[in-house]
Amino acid sequence: MSEKKPISIITNYKECPHKCWFCIFKNHKMNNVYGPTEESIKKFLIKYKNLGYNKFSISGSDVIFEQYTGYQLWWDNFHKICRELEFKYSIHTKSRIRFISYLKNDFLYKIVLSTEKLSDIASYIYWLQEIKVDKEIRIVKVIDDKTTKEDVSNYIQFAKLTDIQLTFKQLHGYNDNNNFKTYKHMFKNKYDKLVFLDDGDYNIYLMPDGKEYDKFIIE
Numbered sequence: 001m002s003e004k005k006p007i008s009i010i011t012n013y014k015e016c017p018h019k020c021w022f023c024i025f026k027n028h029k030m031n032n033v034y035g036p037t038e039e040s041i042k043k044f045l046i047k048y049k050n051l052g053y054n055k056f057s058i059s060g061s062d063v064i065f066e067q068y069t070g071y072q073l074w075w076d077n078f079h080k081i082c083r084e085l086e087f088k089y090s091i092h093t094k095s096r097i098r099f100i101s102y103l104k105n106d107f108l109y110k111i112v113l114s115t116e117k118l119s120d121i122a123s124y125i126y127w128l129q130e131i132k133v134d135k136e137i138r139i140v141k142v143i144d145d146k147t148t149k150e151d152v153s154n155y156i157q158f159a160k161l162t163d164i165q166l167t168f169k170q171l172h173g174y175n176d177n178n179n180f181k182t183y184k185h186m187f188k189n190k191y192d193k194l195v196f197l198d199d200g201d202y203n204i205y206l207m208p209d210g211k212e213y214d215k216f217i218i219e
């Protein structure tokens with residue numbers, strides 16, 4: 001599995017309730033395309049199951065988490081597909097989901113949380129650990145031109161303390177004052193669950209139009 005590109009489903013069923021300044025989806029070609037359909041998700045997963053995959057990630061508009069109960073039928077059908085095809089998935093989200101039965105569902109194996117400030121994520125991580133969510137947890141912080149050395153250091157201390165994974169991400173098309181490269185050089189070996197993720201396309205994406213792409217930004 002390790003040499004294969006990870007597969008990723010990007011959903012867009014309704015406008016994302018978050019307005020992250022770093023969102024690269026707001027000017028994306030698929031911003032006004034709503035999907036993918038359950039049928040195209042299933043088709044995509046059948047294809048990759050036959051290629052030996054058993055995991056994928058799901059991200060995109062957070063409406064499916066923020067309005068979780070309104071999307072119950074969608075989630076039920078989605079989990080039916082996962083059960084039938086024996087897939088597990090990770091979520092990549094800005095939402096702080098509090099539905100315990102959802103968080104403990106057997107198909108979810110990893111929770112990836114984007115964060116702008118440590119203070120906006122710490123209590124949620126403690127809560128996830130308190131309820132014994134028993135999933136891998138990773139936090140993702142975009143490095144920007146205002147991110148300080150202390151910020152990076154504090155995130156690393158927090159990740160160590162709570163024993164979670166941590167990713168610092170370089171933002172596509174953004175001038176960060178060379179901070180990402182500087183901090184990567186300074187901190188990259190400070191924690192074994194720490195990753196500095198350079199800007200790039202690492203996945204195969206099923207986009208809202210139900211088609212596959214090997215790049216997130218579509219020209």
Ligand code: SF4
Nearest residue numbers: 016018020023060094
């Ligand atoms: S949560 Fe994701 S899709 Fe929503 S605004 Fe933030 S970056 Fe964009």
